[in-house]
Amino acid sequence: MMAGPAENVIGAARRLIANLIDTGETRLRLAVVEWEAERERLLTLLLLAGAGLIMLSFAIGMLLLLIVVMYWDENRLQAIAICAGALFVIAAGLILAARRVARRRKLMAATLRHLEHDRDALRPDHE
Structure with missing residues (x-):
């Protein structure tokens, strides 16, 4: 039995809606994957940067202390000024x-590119 024009339109509308839902779901899944990857990258970056900054602070502090102690008798003010300038x-x-x-990085760039x-x-006007 042949489908009438109304049934063809309804069927096409259902397929269009199903395709839109599938596309939306795909984009949402991509956004979630990108968000999780970005969250993991940021956490790792923060941990590494924090540990590095703590170690750098200790190293700089020790170096500055060494410089000031070395020049304490003759030029302590100049040594302190040079250390402050270096900091x-x-x-x-x-x-x-x-x-x-x-x-460098844009959050969820691939998702935004696909949505665009x-x-x-x-x-x-697109054909």
């Missing part, structure tokens, strides 16, 4: 490095 330079370098790392592709494909 400012190191802090500036670390801030610039942190800014570079923060700009889907939106472009659904536009009426």
